Amino acid sequence: MPTSYLNADLHCHSLISDGTLTPEELAARARANGVELWALTDHDEIAGQQRAAAAAQAQGLAYLTGVEISVTFANETVHIVGLGFDPENAALDAGLAEVRGGRGPRAREMARQLELAGIPGAYEGALRYVGNPALISRTHFARFLVEKKICRDMGEVFRRFLTEGKPGFAPHRWARLQQAVQWVNDAGGIAVIAHPARYRFSANEEYALFSEFKAHGGQGVEVVTGSHTTAEYVTYAAMAQEFGLAASRGSDFHSPQESRTDLGALPLLPGALTPVWELLSERIRQP
Known part of the structure; x- marks a missing residue:
């Protein structure tokens, strides 16, 4: 069976960042929902990776290390997911600490x-x-x-209240795109553009994001994700092919009460794409 048919969920958050469940509760939920390959991708933090990997092992789940890094690009906050990296990498840890500091x-x-x-x-x-x-x-x-x-x-x-121009919004400059990609790559992982349809970019700005991401060594893009429509799956499948990027899949699950897409509940990746986990086969922690 092609690995694009794998029920992989490579984007979710625990209470270590802005989710509401523990890594252990997420692993159990992923297993109950039929997930076969899982990654915990807390915002700018890898402190939960040991717990997540142990919980995946206990649930019989294959596991990839993960993180979601906040980046400023064209005055917009963009998220870069890192997958399959060494969680003990000092440069990655230091870079994320700098981002958290703001x-x-x-x-x-x-x-x-x-x-x-x-x-x-x-x-x-x-x-x-x-x-x-x-x-x-x-x-x-x-x-x-x-x-x-x-x-x-x-x-x-x-x-x-919390978007630009509203009371309660406070601007902030995060990591640079090149930094985020380099941190992930130098730690042995793969960088992925998270939920690209969410960004308020013009067509030219989006093209620049993909072009610069690729030039800096980025290798993947989320095609099937909780905030994308069916039409956007098609759009970003085409973008993945145009830029020679592997495709990722993740619910961006935060909470049973708040998230519109549960762990493991997304459609499968289109079969014509290269799944990002094929590039990370040696980094997957098998149960």
Whole structure:
């Protein structure tokens, strides 16, 4: 059977970043949902990798190390997923620590903006949802605003408060694209553009992203992911072929209550593409 038919889920988050489940709970959920190859990809953090790998082993799941790195490109926040790297690599760990360092000041500024908008106590409220204070994010603020019934759901929070031009938004410059790709490559992994349809790029800006990513040594793109439509699967399958990139698949699962796509619930990759896991076969930890 072609490996494109593998139920691989290579993008999800635990409470170590902005998910709500532990690595162990995610591994159990992945197994129950028929996932055959799994990766935990917390934002800018690899502290959960040992737990995730051990949990995968206990569940009989094949496992790839993973991380999702925040990058600034063309004044937009872009995410680069790293897969199959050595989690003990010092340069990768140092680079991610540098990226995480900007989250604290940004969170304080977000709270200040929300207080000016008549919402006090947002920083302390967001912290109640944080598993790792170094990774406080917009998602944690959003959960607080839903808890306080200021908004009905996470989507409304982002529309009203946490996007550019709205009270509560604080800009931040993350890693450079070249840095993120190099950190992953130097640690023996493969860099993947995460959910490309989510970025507010013009056609020229998107082409520049793919071109520069490829030039820096990036090798993959998420084609089938939780935020893509069926039409976008087709669009990014074509982009993968045009740029000679391997295809990845991941739900971007964060929480049973919040995520619209569960672990393992995505369509399979189109058979004409090269699955990214074929390039990482020697890095897969078998159960």
